Amino acid sequence: MTGTPFHLAVALDGAGWHPGAWRAAGARPGELFSAGYWTDLVTEAERGLLDFVTLEDTLAPQSEPFHRPDDRTDRVRGTVDAVLLAARLAPVTHRIGLVPTANVTHTEPFHVGIGIATLDHASEGRAGWRPQIASRASDAALFGRRTTPQLTDDDIRDPEAIARRLRPLFAEAADAVEVARRLWDSWEDDAEIRDAASGRFIDRDKLHHIDFEGPHFHVRGPSIVPRTPQGQPVVASLAHASTPYEFAATASDVVFVTPRDRAGVARILAEVDEAVAVTGRDLAARPLKRFADLVVVLGDTAAAAAERAARLDDLAGAPLASDAAVFTGTAAGLADLLEDWRAEGLDGFRLRPAALPHDLSAVTGTLVPELQRRGVFRTEYTSTTLRGHLGLARPASRYAVPAAG
Amino acid sequence: MPAGSNAGQPPPRAGQAKQVHLAVQLPGIHNVTVWTDPRSESQIAVDSFIRLARAAERGKFDFFFLAEGLRLREHKGQVYDLDVVGRPENLTMLAALAAVTSRLGLAATVNTTFNEPYEVARRFATLDLLSEGRTAWNVVTSYDAFTGENFRRGGYLDEADRYTRAAEFLSTAKELWASWGEDDLVADASSGEFVRPGAGRFAHHGEHFDISGRFGTPRGPQGHPVIIQSGESDAGREFAARDADVIFSKYSSLEQARPFYEDVKRRLAAYGRTHDDLKILPTATAVVADTDEEARAYADEITREQVSPQTAIAHLEGVWGRDLSAYDPDGPLPDVDPEPESLILKGHSVFRKGREETARRWREIAGERELSIRELMIEVHGGQTFVGSPRTVADSIDHFVQSDGADGFILVPHLTPDGLDEVVDRVVPLLQEKGVYREDYTGPTLRDHLGLGLPKETP
Numbered sequence: 135m136t137g138t139p140f141h142l143a144v145a146l147d148g149a150g151w152h153p154g155a156w157r158a159a160g161a162r163p164g165e166l167f168s169a170g171y172w173t174d175l176v177t178e179a180e181r182g183l184l185d186f187v188t189l190e191d192t193l194a195p196q197s198e199p200f201h202r203p204d205d206r207t208d209r210v211r212g213t214v215d216a217v218l219l220a221a222r223l224a225p226v227t228h229r230i231g232l233v234p235t236a237n238v239t240h241t242e243p244f245h246v247g248i249g250i251a252t253l254d255h256a257s258e259g260r261a262g263w264r265p266q267i268a269s270r271a272s273d274a275a276l277f278g279r280r281t282t283p284q285l286t287d288d289d290i291r292d293p294e295a296i297a298r299r300l301r302p303l304f305a306e307a308a309d310a311v312e313v314a315r316r317l318w319d320s321w322e323d324d325a326e327i328r329d330a331a332s333g334r335f336i337d338r339d340k341l342h343h344i345d346f347e348g349p350h351f352h353v354r355g356p357s358i359v360p361r362t363p364q365g366q367p368v369v370a371s372l373a374h375a376s377t378p379y380e381f382a383a384t385a386s387d388v389v390f391v392t393p394r395d396r397a398g399v400a401r402i403l404a405e406v407d408e409a410v411a412v413t414g415r416d417l418a419a420r421p422l423k424r425f426a427d428l429v430v431v432l433g434d435t436a437a438a439a440a441e442r443a444a445r446l447d448d449l450a451g452a453p454l455a456s457d458a459a460v461f462t463g464t465a466a467g468l469a470d471l472l473e474d475w476r477a478e479g480l481d482g483f484r485l486r487p488a489a490l491p492h493d494l495s496a497v498t499g500t501l502v503p504e505l506q507r508r509g510v511f512r513t514e515y516t517s518t519t520l521r522g523h524l525g526l527a528r529p530a531s532r533y534a535v536p537a538a539g
Numbered sequence: 540m541p542a543g544s545n546a547g548q549p550p551p552r553a554g555q556a557k558q559v560h561l562a563v564q565l566p567g568i569h570n571v572t573v574w575t576d577p578r579s580e581s582q583i584a585v586d587s588f589i590r591l592a593r594a595a596e597r598g599k600f601d602f603f604f605l606a607e608g609l610r611l612r613e614h615k616g617q618v619y620d621l622d623v624v625g626r627p628e629n630l631t632m633l634a635a636l637a638a639v640t641s642r643l644g645l646a647a648t649v650n651t652t653f654n655e656p657y658e659v660a661r662r663f664a665t666l667d668l669l670s671e672g673r674t675a676w677n678v679v680t681s682y683d684a685f686t687g688e689n690f691r692r693g694g695y696l697d698e699a700d701r702y703t704r705a706a707e708f709l710s711t712a713k714e715l716w717a718s719w720g721e722d723d724l725v726a727d728a729s730s731g732e733f734v735r736p737g738a739g740r741f742a743h744h745g746e747h748f749d750i751s752g753r754f755g756t757p758r759g760p761q762g763h764p765v766i767i768q769s770g771e772s773d774a775g776r777e778f779a780a781r782d783a784d785v786i787f788s789k790y791s792s793l794e795q796a797r798p799f800y801e802d803v804k805r806r807l808a809a810y811g812r813t814h815d816d817l818k819i820l821p822t823a824t825a826v827v828a829d830t831d832e833e834a835r836a837y838a839d840e841i842t843r844e845q846v847s848p849q850t851a852i853a854h855l856e857g858v859w860g861r862d863l864s865a866y867d868p869d870g871p872l873p874d875v876d877p878e879p880e881s882l883i884l885k886g887h888s889v890f891r892k893g894r895e896e897t898a899r900r901w902r903e904i905a906g907e908r909e910l911s912i913r914e915l916m917i918e919v920h921g922g923q924t925f926v927g928s929p930r931t932v933a934d935s936i937d938h939f940v941q942s943d944g945a946d947g948f949i950l951v952p953h954l955t956p957d958g959l960d961e962v963v964d965r966v967v968p969l970l971q972e973k974g975v976y977r978e979d980y981t982g983p984t985l986r987d988h989l990g991l992g993l994p995k996e997t998p
Contacts, residue, residue, distance in 0.1 A: 173638075214665040277655050
């Protein structure tokens with residue numbers, strides 16, 4: 135492999151990111167809630183040597199508008215808890231990173247923190263986490279203990295308007311991630327001593343109260359889960375505007391962005407850099423990996439891909455609309471685009487297959503070999519952990535006192 | 540209970556003998572675990588969980604059970620360090636175990652105090668889908684503000700509210716699980732209908748929860764998880780008689796277990812339920828060796844490991860509510876009186892209530908028998924339930940069940956992860972030979988293993 139490593143992930147969601155995907159040939163719509171379906175997908179992704187898969191999640195059933203529920207019956211509706219799904223997939227995979235989405239607005243940060251830590255134990259060091267805020271009033275009604283700002287139809291036309299309205303939720307989400315990270319650090323690596331002579335299983339001086347105090351919650355700690363294989367699982371977030379860029383700069387190890395073209399890549403990365411500067415993050419100490427999201431509709435020829443896209447649009451009854459750019463074409467064409475965009479400074483890409491399993495198989499079966507031929511993608515896993523794949527060091531516990539001398 | 544205490548003739552068998560149910564609990568934070576044994580491995584590595592779960596499935600056990608503790612216990616203001624410390628988040632680890640087992644039930648303890656019904660119902664529905672119908676929920680409440688310090692809610696619930704919240708929590712979860720009908724997931728590509736209109740719609744307006752909307756996760760194979768309840772109080776027994784499929788008990792001696800069994804089963808009729816609708820499973824340990832004598836010697840050894848000198852003092856401090864570190868564990872009980880209002884050991888339910896009475900009783904026992912502190916602690920905390928050769932243990936288990944002391948047991952091995960092997964490989968075959976234990980699983984779901992039908996729908 136020449137040059138710096140090229141990172142590649144896939145985002146798995148239901149039958150694929152195209153709303154017509156569940157009706158396409160080869161789809162398995164009746165199995166979307168079964169372990170077998172997801173096992174097939176994630177083992178395929180692992181065959182392609184991908185860095186990680188992300189698993190989408192929502193609290194209530196999905197909806198066409200981003201900000202409020204619909205009552206449509208002609209779209210995939212229903213999800214399983216993504217953290218549990220990732221754990222179910224952990225023993226049937228061996229190298230690929232598993233990055234579930236988990237809500238932080240209506241949940242207890244302690245529960246989420248120990249769930250992700252447990253996923254890291256269950257996967258022996260392959261856990262990530264995409265913290266997600268829940269802004270819909272209808273989501274708040276599922277819990278009945280708070281209200282959240284309701285976005286209007288006007289708000290959602292502009293990512294900056296959304297971000298302004300949701301700024302308090304992002305601030306709270308940053309606190310939730312901070313709590314999780316402190317919990318992950320609350321056991322030092324060598325806390326378990328099993329000292330039969332003194333009868334002590336642990337050295338209690340190596341467990342720490344985290345004593346987080348914020349406007350929305352306090353958490354005393356320490357974690358109930360011992361230090362995990364990665365020390366800290368990898369935190370990833372999706373961002374479209376200044377506030378979420380700042381959230382990523384504060385809280386994330388990986389940020390997913392949504393440029394529409396190469397110029398957009400440059401512009402967005404500059405905005406991310408600015409957010410990093412605003413938050414004072416030291417990138418040498420805590421690198422932030424920058425991935426671009428792309429929806430992909432792949433075919434053996436450009437015409438075949440276009441035909442598939444049109445067919446999916448027909449099945450959905452509407453053309454595909456996405457927050458991310460949509461690539462329709464061949465794997466070779468996609469490889470060209472990835473190399474071109476990456477020259478602006480991206481670390482990698484998160485591809486969203488339009489239809490499963492077709493577009494995932496095209497990524498692993500044709501795109502990956504193409505990238506390997508070009509010498510820009512790994513030909514085997516060289517690490518066993520997600521941090522290892524991404525070239526991120528295993529952090530020391532913030533509470534550990536460096537050994538003297 | 541020492542070996543032989545269940546001696547006596549088993550009752551004559553009319554027709555088919557009662558079937559024994561077995562489950563296993565991964566030994567966690569209490570002193571059942573002998574972590575000083577060189578065979579003791581990690582209590583947190585996934586490999587430990589996988590090996591124990593596979594042993595349980597090899598033994599055709601009903602389920603694998605995980606207890607919960609949402610704050611590490613503290614002793615004199617510091618994390619308790621004498622027992623195993625640390626455990627996984629239950630549902631996440633059980634989801635991983637669903638991948639490496641195919642029949643074994645997966646039972647998670649989740650409290651109703653520091654959770655919300657929507658999230659808990661959604662996670663259990665997920666696990667039921669991903670395990671193809673093998674989940675159980677042990678419904679518990681948390682008891683103090685100490686645990687609450689880890690949560691948004693804090694410790695505001697008072698004693699009475701935590702039970703009314705628990706009852707409403709469970710009924711609300713059942714409403715959520717019932718909100719998807721069996722045919723609501725259509726997924727018909729040709730017609731273009733994915734879900735039936737209104738799938739998941741619910742509205743619950745109660746004292747503790749006022750929530751509405753659409754439940755986001757389709758119905759699992761069991762309709763809803765098997766419900767487990769523990770608790771010896773009158774209210775606990777009534778809750779179990781009304782709502783539970785399994786009740787845990789601590790009564791592992793036949794003389795205490797039989798009245799409990801009779802009382803709980805008698806309460807079922809008032810709720811239109813029959814004798815077999817609720818399984819009573821005490822927690823138990825088993826020490827198996829080639830001969831009864833060897834097993835007894837081994838059991839004594841285990842018990843001494845479980846109650847180390849340091850553990851003996853710590854337990855005494857828990858009841859006395861004061862620092863007793865100056866006392867010799869091999870000497871007599873302290874002459875100072877307990878401070879019943881002082882909680883020196885936090886996060887440990889055993890030492891919460893009735894400590895003056897406990898201290899009085901312990902003084903009596905120690906005085907009569909001239910026991911040292913450690914000997915007393917071994918007497919009151921130690922002891923194994925079933926001790927003996929495989930034949931003796933199989934006979935004792937069978938006798939206990941046929942005598943209506945229980946429907947089976949939750950076994951807690953003292954070694955992780957291979958502590959169940961002796962029971963699985965040497966005792967289970969004898970139970971099978973007796974015709975009181977399944978040769979193989981007869982169905983795919985945990986409800987099948989327990990002989991339970993699908994749950995009745997919440998009206």
